[in-house]
Amino acid sequence: MPDTTTFNDLLRHLVGFDTTSHKSNLGLIHFVRDYLNQYGVPSTLIENGNKDKANLFASIGPDTLTGGVVLSGHTDVVPVVDQIWSSDPFTLTRLGDKLFGRGTCDMKGFIALVLAAVPEMATAPLKYPIHIALTHDEETTFEGVANLLPELVAMRLSPQAVIIGEPTEMRLVNAHKGQGHLETVVRGVEGHASLPDRGVNAIGYATRLIAGLAEIGESAKQRTSAVPGLDPAFTTVNVGRIEGGAQFNIIPGRCRFEWEYRSIPDATSRSIVDEFDEFSTMLAKEMAARNEKAGILTRALLEVPAMTPQPDSPAERLVTQLYDCGDPIGIAFGTEAPCYQQAEMPVVVFGPGSIEQAHQPDEFVRIEQLQRCTEFLRNLIQHLTHT
Ligand SMILES: [Zn+2]
Structure with missing residues (x-):
C-alpha cells in the first residue's frame, strides 16, 4: 500500500x-x-x-x-x-x-x-x-x-x-458528451440607419442565426440518450457571448457571437453543426444577393468528441x-x-x-x-x- x-x-x-x-x-x-x-x-x-x-x-x-x-x-x-x-x-x-x-x-x-x-x-x-x-x-x-x-x-x-x-x-x-466551442462572424455592410435597404444589417442576420440555433436546440431535446448519468440526456446548445455594431443610427457591419454545443454519444443523429451550417448557408446566400461583400463565417475554436x-x-x-x-x-x-x-x-x-x-x-x-x-x-x- x-x-x-x-x-x-x-x-x-x-x-x-x-x-x-x-x-x-x-x-x-x-x-x-x-x-x-x-x-x-x-x-x-x-x-x-x-x-x-x-x-x-x-x-x-x-x-x-x-x-x-x-x-x-x-x-x-x-x-x-x-x-x-x-x-x-x-x-x-x-x-x-x-x-x-x-x-x-x-x-x-x-x-x-x-x-x-x-x-x-x-x-x-x-x-x-x-x-x-x-x-x-x-x-x-x-x-x-x-x-x-x-x-x-x-x-x-x-x-x-x-x-x-x-x-x-x-x-x-x-x-460522456462531446463538446464544441464555435465562433460565428456575420459580415454585413454598414450604412445610414435611415436607408436600411442600402446596407446589410449584421446584427439582424446574427439574431436570425441565433434564433435558428435555439430551434435546433429545441428539436435536439426530442433525441434522448439511453446512457444513464447524462444530465440532461439530450444535446444542448448555448449562445454565450455576442458583440457587434457601432451605434443606434448606423447599420451594423459586423456581429460576432460565440456558442457551444454538448452532444450526446449518438452516431446516428445529424450533428448540431451540420444543421447550423445548412441554415447558415441559406442565410448567407440571401445576404450575398443583397451585397456580395456580406457573408457568414463559422469556425470551431475547440471540438472534443463524445x-x-x-x-x-x-x-x-x-x-x-x-x-x-x-x-x-x-x-x-x-x-x-x-x-x-x-x-x-x-x-x-x-x-x-x-x-x-x-x-x-x-x-x-x-x-x-x-x-x-x-x-x-x-x-x-x-x-x-x-x-
Ligand atoms: Zn480534469
Missing part, C-alpha cells in the same frame, strides 16, 4: 506547482521525472511546439507493449483568479478528512496516488506493464493528449485498459473485476477518453473525488476517496502480478 507520508509529500509538491493551463508545467514534469528515476523508471517527455510544456510517459514492469494498463492524468489546472479561497490554493491544506488545494480533486490527487504506488509497482514481479501518462492542456485545447497519442500509436502500444483518473467518486464511467459507451470492453471488465464500482454510467463533463477511443485503446474514466469540487474555490478531495483509489491500485498491482 502506498505510504501515506510519501503520498502527502507528493501531493504537496504537485499542488505547489502552479500549472494553470496557460503556464508552463515543466517544473511539475521534471519533478515527476526525477522521482521516477529514483526507482529506476525512465520517462519520455513529449514537448509542445513552444517547448514550455510537456507530456510524460513512463513504463514499469516487463518490456512489452501488449496488455497492461495506462494510468492517465492531466497535469494542468483551471485558474484561481476571481475565486475567493479560504487558504492558499497552491499550498496543500488538510482540514478534517479533506485535503484542500487547486488540483487536489482534478486531478493531482490521482496522480499523487499513482506516483506513491510506484515503489510497489517497481518491485512487484509484474507480468504486464503499468504505464503512466501525464498530459498538459486538458482544461483548454487538448493539445497534450493530441501530441501524446501519435507517439503511443507509433510505438504500437496496445494496453488492456486506459484508466483516466478524473474525479468520478470511484464510479466506472464509460460515456465518449461512446463500449459495454464490456476489456477496460470495463478489468476495473469491475478489481473494484466494486457498480454499473457503468455517463458523466456530464468531457475528458481525454474519446482521444484514446479514436486510437482504438479500451478506456474508462475512473478516479477519486467528486466533480462538484473540481474547478471550484476551496477545491478539495476526501481522504476516504483517496483510500478507495489506493485499494484499487493495490488490487491492480496484484492482478498484474498474478494473472
Whole structure:
C-alpha cells in the first residue's frame, strides 16, 4: 500500500506547482521525472511546439507493449483568479478528512496516488506493464493528449485498459458528451440607419442565426440518450457571448457571437453543426444577393468528441473485476477518453473525488476517496502480478 507520508509529500509538491493551463508545467514534469528515476523508471517527455510544456510517459514492469494498463492524468489546472479561497490554493491544506488545494480533486490527487504506488509497482514481479501518462492542456485545447497519442500509436502500444483518473467518486464511467466551442462572424455592410435597404444589417442576420440555433436546440431535446448519468440526456446548445455594431443610427457591419454545443454519444443523429451550417448557408446566400461583400463565417475554436459507451470492453471488465464500482454510467463533463477511443485503446474514466469540487474555490478531495483509489491500485498491482 502506498505510504501515506510519501503520498502527502507528493501531493504537496504537485499542488505547489502552479500549472494553470496557460503556464508552463515543466517544473511539475521534471519533478515527476526525477522521482521516477529514483526507482529506476525512465520517462519520455513529449514537448509542445513552444517547448514550455510537456507530456510524460513512463513504463514499469516487463518490456512489452501488449496488455497492461495506462494510468492517465492531466497535469494542468483551471485558474484561481476571481475565486475567493479560504487558504492558499497552491499550498496543500488538510482540514478534517479533506485535503484542500487547486488540483487536489482534478486531478493531482490521482496522480499523487499513482506516483506513491510506484515503489510497489517497481518491485512487484509484474507480468504486464503499468504505464503512466501525464498530459498538459486538458482544461483548454487538448493539445497534450493530441501530441501524446501519435507517439503511443507509433510505438504500437496496445494496453488492456486506459484508466483516466478524473474525479468520478470511484464510479466506472464509460460515456460522456462531446463538446464544441464555435465562433460565428456575420459580415454585413454598414450604412445610414435611415436607408436600411442600402446596407446589410449584421446584427439582424446574427439574431436570425441565433434564433435558428435555439430551434435546433429545441428539436435536439426530442433525441434522448439511453446512457444513464447524462444530465440532461439530450444535446444542448448555448449562445454565450455576442458583440457587434457601432451605434443606434448606423447599420451594423459586423456581429460576432460565440456558442457551444454538448452532444450526446449518438452516431446516428445529424450533428448540431451540420444543421447550423445548412441554415447558415441559406442565410448567407440571401445576404450575398443583397451585397456580395456580406457573408457568414463559422469556425470551431475547440471540438472534443463524445465518449461512446463500449459495454464490456476489456477496460470495463478489468476495473469491475478489481473494484466494486457498480454499473457503468455517463458523466456530464468531457475528458481525454474519446482521444484514446479514436486510437482504438479500451478506456474508462475512473478516479477519486467528486466533480462538484473540481474547478471550484476551496477545491478539495476526501481522504476516504483517496483510500478507495489506493485499494484499487493495490488490487491492480496484484492482478498484474498474478494473472
Ligand atoms: Zn480534469
